[in-house]
Amino acid sequence: MSAVLLERPAQHVALVRINRPQARNALNAEVRAGINTVFPQLDADSEVRCIVLAGSDTVFAAGADLKERATMDVVDAVKFIPSQGIRNCRKPVIAAVNGYALGGGCEYAMQCDIILANDKARFGQPEIKVGLVPGAGGTQRLPRAIGKFNAMWMLLTGNFVSAADALRMGLVCEVIEGNCEPRAIELAKQIAELPPLAAMQIKEVVQAGADMSLDSALKLETKSIQLLHGTRDMREGVNAFIEKRKPSFEGR
Incomplete structure (x- = not known):
């Protein structure tokens, strides 16, 4: 085995x-x-x-x-x-x-x-x-x-x-x-059940940021936020919150 x-x-x-x-x-x-x-x-x-x-x-x-x-x-x-x-x-x-x-x-x-x-x-x-x-x-x-x-x-x-x-x-x-x-x-x-792209970005920023200066790590965090604003999951999450329903995330 x-x-x-x-x-x-x-x-x-x-x-x-x-x-x-x-x-x-x-x-x-x-x-x-x-x-x-x-x-x-x-x-x-x-x-x-x-x-x-x-x-x-x-x-x-x-x-x-x-x-x-x-x-x-x-x-x-x-x-x-x-x-x-x-x-x-x-x-x-x-x-x-x-x-x-x-x-x-x-x-x-x-x-x-x-x-x-x-x-x-x-x-x-x-x-x-x-x-x-x-x-x-x-x-x-x-x-x-x-x-x-x-x-x-x-x-x-x-x-x-x-x-x-x-x-x-x-x-x-x-x-x-x-x-x-x-x-x-x-x-x-x-x-x-949560947005997979956001989860991967959190992991990447935390891991990479640990070996950076605080200023550089915060810039990396900002870039991550900017990238996620272009995803379907971000729009789905915001719309679901406004409409008071459970979101359905696709990883896109």
């Missing part, structure tokens, strides 16, 4: 599932290739407006496959390309984290736009315990998400944080008792 599964739980919603239960969803070459294949496909699929990334109901992803890493030498490591398929997707992506999200699993979650977790979730970057550093964005995204000092505590100790602590730090948006996947799908359906 494939290490990455694609499901369609609702209209305009796709669910990408990491599927290596025998290895606690450890991220190997097959998973990375699957992620880098399926996300560009969904990005190009006009029927998909929001994506959920999930593991199983007990583990999201327990980090890199260390058995695979044990066979790598320096040349292999130089050739290693971290998966950025999630990060490069223009559509909103929600991480549904049940159980452990460690190492690359935590980094995959941080490539998403919204992180939901169940009450048993644990987040961590334990690479230091095997003489490594995070290799899929952990040293950069974690400080941006939770601040330098919280991030350094996690990175330098390899300690895990609970879902409640992740919520307090700002890494997680919601903590759900039990399986959080249904809540993630519910949220994805809510987002999918």
Whole structure:
């Protein structure tokens, strides 16, 4: 069975599932290739407006496959390309984290736009315990998400944080008792009912603006507003508001 599964739980919603239960969803070459294949496909699929990334109901992803890493030498490591398929997707992506999200699993979650977790979730970057550093964005995204000092505590100790602590730090948006996947799908359906072009513009401006000066980022935001004024969805949204009816957005 494939290490990455694609499901369609609702209209305009796709669910990408990491599927290596025998290895606690450890991220190997097959998973990375699957992620880098399926996300560009969904990005190009006009029927998909929001994506959920999930593991199983007990583990999201327990980090890199260390058995695979044990066979790598320096040349292999130089050739290693971290998966950025999630990060490069223009559509909103929600991480549904049940159980452990460690190492690359935590980094995959941080490539998403919204992180939901169940009450048993644990987040961590334990690479230091095997003489490594995070290799899929952990040293950069974690400080941006939770601040330098919280991030350094996690990175330098390899300690895990609970879902409640992740919520307090700002890494997680919601903590759900039990399986959080249904809540993630519910949220994805809510987002999918909204104008998809506006959603993609919000994501683009937020991501690009984070690496710009405030003045440049505000100019980018203004350009985005100007572009959206030329869409059918903008006119539909305004007219529906005036006419007191539910809008129907087409993504045009």
